[in-house]
Amino acid sequence: MIxxxxxxxxxxxxxxxxxxxxxxxxxxxxxxxxxxxxxxSLRVRGAPAIGVCAAHGAVVALRxxxxxxxxxxxxxxxxxxxxxxxxxxxxxxxxxxxxxMKRVAEANPSLGPAELEGALLAEARAIYEEEKAxxxxxxxxxxxxxxDGDGVITHCNTGPLATGxxxxxxxxxxxxxxxxxxxxxxxxxxxxxxxxxxLTTWECMQAGVPVTLLCDNAAAHLMGQGKVHIxxxxxxxxxxxxxxxxxxxxxxxxLAAAAHNVPFYVxxxxxxxxxxxxxxDGIPIEERDASEVTHGFGAPTAPDGVDVYNPAFDITPARxxxxxxxERGILRPPxxxxxxxxHPGAAASAAGAGS
Amino acid sequence: MIxxxxxxxxxxxxxxxxxxxxxxxxxxxxxxxxxxxxxxSLRVRGAPAIGVCAAHGAVVALRxxxxxxxxxxxxxxxxxxxxxxxxxxxxxxxxxxxxxMKRVAEANPSLGPAELEGALLAEARAIYEEEKAxxxxxxxxxxxxxxDGDGVITHCNTGPLATGxxxxxxxxxxxxxxxxxxxxxxxxxxxxxxxxxxLTTWECMQAGVPVTLLCDNAAAHLMGQGKVHIxxxxxxxxxxxxxxxxxxxxxxxxLAAAAHNVPFYVxxxxxxxxxxxxxxDGIPIEERDASEVTHGFGAPTAPDGVDVYNPAFDITPARxxxxxxxERGILRPPxxxxxxxxHPGAAASAAGAGS
Numbered sequence: 001m002i003x004x005x006x007x008x009x010x011x012x013x014x015x016x017x018x019x020x021x022x023x024x025x026x027x028x029x030x031x032x033x034x035x036x037x038x039x040x041s042l043r044v045r046g047a048p049a050i051g052v053c054a055a056h057g058a059v060v061a062l063r064x065x066x067x068x069x070x071x072x073x074x075x076x077x078x079x080x081x082x083x084x085x086x087x088x089x090x091x092x093x094x095x096x097x098x099x100x101m102k103r104v105a106e107a108n109p110s111l112g113p114a115e116l117e118g119a120l121l122a123e124a125r126a127i128y129e130e131e132k133a134x135x136x137x138x139x140x141x142x143x144x145x146x147x148d149g150d151g152v153i154t155h156c157n158t159g160p161l162a163t164g165x166x167x168x169x170x171x172x173x174x175x176x177x178x179x180x181x182x183x184x185x186x187x188x189x190x191x192x193x194x195x196x197x198x199l200t201t202w203e204c205m206q207a208g209v210p211v212t213l214l215c216d217n218a219a220a221h222l223m224g225q226g227k228v229h230i231x232x233x234x235x236x237x238x239x240x241x242x243x244x245x246x247x248x249x250x251x252x253x254x255l256a257a258a259a260h261n262v263p264f265y266v267x268x269x270x271x272x273x274x275x276x277x278x279x280x281d282g283i284p285i286e287e288r289d290a291s292e293v294t295h296g297f298g299a300p301t302a303p304d305g306v307d308v309y310n311p312a313f314d315i316t317p318a319r320x321x322x323x324x325x326x327e328r329g330i331l332r333p334p335x336x337x338x339x340x341x342x343h344p345g346a347a348a349s350a351a352g353a354g355s
Numbered sequence: 356m357i358x359x360x361x362x363x364x365x366x367x368x369x370x371x372x373x374x375x376x377x378x379x380x381x382x383x384x385x386x387x388x389x390x391x392x393x394x395x396s397l398r399v400r401g402a403p404a405i406g407v408c409a410a411h412g413a414v415v416a417l418r419x420x421x422x423x424x425x426x427x428x429x430x431x432x433x434x435x436x437x438x439x440x441x442x443x444x445x446x447x448x449x450x451x452x453x454x455x456m457k458r459v460a461e462a463n464p465s466l467g468p469a470e471l472e473g474a475l476l477a478e479a480r481a482i483y484e485e486e487k488a489x490x491x492x493x494x495x496x497x498x499x500x501x502x503d504g505d506g507v508i509t510h511c512n513t514g515p516l517a518t519g520x521x522x523x524x525x526x527x528x529x530x531x532x533x534x535x536x537x538x539x540x541x542x543x544x545x546x547x548x549x550x551x552x553x554l555t556t557w558e559c560m561q562a563g564v565p566v567t568l569l570c571d572n573a574a575a576h577l578m579g580q581g582k583v584h585i586x587x588x589x590x591x592x593x594x595x596x597x598x599x600x601x602x603x604x605x606x607x608x609x610l611a612a613a614a615h616n617v618p619f620y621v622x623x624x625x626x627x628x629x630x631x632x633x634x635x636d637g638i639p640i641e642e643r644d645a646s647e648v649t650h651g652f653g654a655p656t657a658p659d660g661v662d663v664y665n666p667a668f669d670i671t672p673a674r675x676x677x678x679x680x681x682e683r684g685i686l687r688p689p690x691x692x693x694x695x696x697x698h699p700g701a702a703a704s705a706a707g708a709g710s
Contacts, residue, residue: 309568
């Protein structure tokens with residue numbers, strides 16, 4: 001299965017997703033700057049994969065700077081974590097994964113540079129393996145929702161490229177397909193960077209899952225034709241009340257789904273929840289460069305100097321979400337309580353507060 | 356002001372809109388096939404402009420075939436009208452304009468080829484002038500709806516390029532701007548062919564109207580930010596009950612507007628009403644080639660052979676439409692009655708039915 005982040009011969013590689021589907025090329029990342037740039041420019045993308053890549057990036061940074069003492073190694077690691085966290089603002093998995101790396105370092109202040117590197121690499125590998133296990137569980141939990149003949153619409157890319165293993169939202173269709181359930185994926189192309197057109201269709205075709213590509217703005221019309229039975233997207237951050245930040249256009253899709261009584265689901269590992277943020281209003285929305293819209297694919301497609309609004313994400317309010325498919329089961333509204341009941345961190349921090 | 360269709364030195368020219376905004380080039384259309392191709396491939400586009408171009412195309416066809424008798428001229432004209440009507444299926448203005456040309460021919464069966472050509476050219480010119488006058492009236496009627504500080508979102512292109520004169524939906528913002536009302540146009544880029552990005556922004560910039568370009572899928576999020584006070588789009592065909600066919604994505608925009616209590620208006624001349632079609636269900640929706648989605652920007656943006664759903668239009672149900680801005684005033688629901696009250700043809704045909 002496709003691996004977006006690869007650790008091989010003691011070196012970090014990623015598939016450069018900006019080249020897909022034309023070319024599936026692995027590129028090495030040997031510096032913290034290289035890792036930061038790869039995340040910022042979406043060579044590696046998808047909330048879980050960003051976290052995994054950044055975790056490995058902390059190891060890369062330590063190796064690059066080659067500190068000569070335990071103390072200096074701690075400082076290098078701490079700086080690297082802080083630096084890598086600035087690559088993108090919305091997906092919480094980035095901060096969550098880097099937080100885990102930082103805690104490993106803090107728990108081992110006396111380790112020499114080589115030993116610390118070993119411990120950090122083990123943690124990065126563990127994060128990746130856990131995310132992959134989560135993905136499979138998400139796929140299995142969600143697959144129960146699908147039936148023969150279902151049309152499943154999705155937005156952006158949430159398959160193996162976004163996470164490793166099966167992905168999140170797309171995992172549901174992939175696992176259902178593996179179980180012999182006949183489904184068709186409808187892939188929103190997902191402007192401006194076309195992750196749906198370039199990546200989701202490619203993954204489905206690789207897996208033998210029937211897939212139809214459409215422009216984002218045709219989703220509501222497609223629903224009106226009765227072709228769509230369920231909508232499932234991923235998430236970049238989920239607030240404590242269930243409000244969900246995801247790729248721009250997700251909110252539009254959720255509104256169209258609501259208008260057609262198509263149940264709208266979010267699929268994400270628990271690492272995507274940010275309980276420190278009460279509602280979607282508290283989630284920062286990244287705005288990206290105008291050129292993504294005006295020069296997306298080479299030739300200019302708008303007049304020089306035109307003003308552009310290019311938010312990378314939007315917030316889908318919890319009230320539009322029928323369920324959140326996680327590795328521990330499908331959460332149902334009200335999400336505040338459902339998250340508290342199943343979130344490992346929520347229980348721990350509640351216990352911590354009481355002690 | 357920009358003229359999408361030009362009759363000069365006894366020859367038909369159009370601005371090739373597929374080259375905009377990079378290049379503003381006039382191309383001559385000397386054959387019926389050339390006119391058909393220009394309409395089919397959206398070199399000329401916008402419901403009113405398609406009608407105007409096809410009307411002139413009937414003259415071009417007559418000149419091209421050079422019939423040598425009145426009888427043969429009638430046959431040439433009849434064939435040309437039938438042929439040009441197959442260029443695109445959804446915009447009713449095409450059939451309406453060609454119907455006017457046909458009636459001129461039928462009313463003058465004994466005219467020789469040269470005289471018939473003269474009569475037809477006069478009718479084509481009249482259609483164009485009437486459409487331009489309608490546009491100005493639409494702009495003036497709609498401008499009453501706009502206030503200082505308003506954000507006006509629109510979809511596709513409905514300015515001068517789509518019609519001559521001010522356009523339809525965009526005419527409202529252009530006329531308001533000329534009257535000194537401070538508005539900002541938010542232009543959906545309008546996938547797949549990017550008429551909003553390429554044409555609407557260009558027209559606004561030419562007219563000095565502040566304009567912001569966004570991906571179609573960001574419109575709902577923008578509305579959530581409180582930046583949009585009114586949505587106005589054009590129409591390719593309006594059924595007798597007010598259901599409106601317009602560029603794919605219009606329905607999505609109307610759903611987003613409804614969710615944010617943003618009033619959604621349609622602006623179109625009466626030539627866009629098709630009273631023979633009771634509801635939107637009766638309007639044929641053109642499906643276009645997959646390559647518009649997969650190769651829209653030059654380089655391929657999806658895997659070879661991917662299945663694509665590419666409807667060119669969708670239907671916005673009348674219940675989502677706050678008003679229809681016409682040259683005779685703003686129609687309000689229920690549209691069936693409002694249309695009957697103001698439609699010149701409706702009154703005539705009702706009278707005809709009674710006589």
